[in-house]
Amino acid sequence: MTDAALSPAPVKASPFNELEVLWVRHWTDSLFSFGVKRPEDFRFRSGEFVMIGLPGEDGGKPVLRAYSIASPCWAEELEFFSIKVADGPLTSRLQKIVAGDTVLMGKKPTGTLVLDALTGGERLFLIGTGTGLAPWLSVARDPETYSRFGHVYVIHTVRSVADLAYRDFFTREIHDDPLIGDEARAQLTYYPTVTREEFVTPGRITDRIKSGDFFRDLGLPEGFDPARDRAMLCGSMAMIKEAGELLETYGLKEGSNAEPADYVLERAFVG
Structure with a gap:
């Protein structure tokens, strides 16, 4: 033996x-x-x-x-x-x-909601519903985000006002972050919407984009510009599908880790 x-x-x-x-x-x-x-x-x-x-x-x-x-x-x-x-x-x-x-x-993280999957741009729109806010908490605290984009919009749609978790963080606490606080104060805009209760910006984010209210609220020209705008989508399947189609109508193309482009979504959560 x-x-x-x-x-x-x-x-x-x-x-x-x-x-x-x-x-x-x-x-x-x-x-x-x-x-x-x-x-x-x-x-x-x-x-x-x-x-x-x-x-x-x-x-x-x-x-x-x-x-x-x-x-x-x-x-x-x-x-x-x-x-x-x-x-x-x-x-x-x-x-x-x-x-x-x-x-x-x-032990193996992965995903497409990363800066590497986007080409260069001037404005970054992080659009999420419910717990789809989670990746934006990560991206919005990364110094590279502010070095690559002149302005970052964190957009969060929920059913009730109480569901706006991290609202205080994005409106106040992030400004005191020792690493990116100054950048966030100058370059970050938080835009929440609520669908089932009265709120200053009511309704689904896709409806507010279609009506133009979203752009008017932010003082932006109506529509997305593929020459300057980039976006990430995370949340409900319905929102991701509808928002992706909206972005496509403005000429934005879906990207990936292999082929960076104008917007990305996380297919692992879409089913």
Whole structure:
């Protein structure tokens, strides 16, 4: 019998990081955010997503879903923004986590909501619904965003005013960011809309674009200009489809990591 025959089989490396939950914030009965400790060897581009989950119950397989990383690429902790679904395979349990708990995270971030997938432009429109705001929290805190674009618009559509998570962050707190605060104050505009309650800018973002109210509110010429405007889309399937078609009517072309162009969307969340 050889030494090789006596050697134990190599242990297969886990495809997941086991990360400590650092904090949890519940915005409403249906929305929450949480932060986890970032592995020292984990690298990503602002706007990418990663698989997040929990071990399976009763020894079952882990339950994982794709989550945009809401932290910028330089952050020392990783932040995520999630919905709560009472009977959801993952979020029914994930919404109950507390500081000190452990969550699973995949080791390979990916995605198309990154600056690399866009060609050069002057204005960047980050259009999101619901938790589709998450990648904009990452992109809007990346210094490269402000060096590549003269102005950045963070657009967030939700059903009720209470769902405007991070509203205070984009209107006030980001201006005190030690890395990009000055740039954000000069170059960032936050534009929220609410569909089911009275609000200063009511309705779906696609409707406000079609009516021209969006451009009038911001003091911009009506329409998107493919020579200067770039956009990213994240959120509901209906919004992404409609907004993408609208951008196409103005002459903007969809881009990707392989072929950068005028606008991008995250197909991993579209189905």
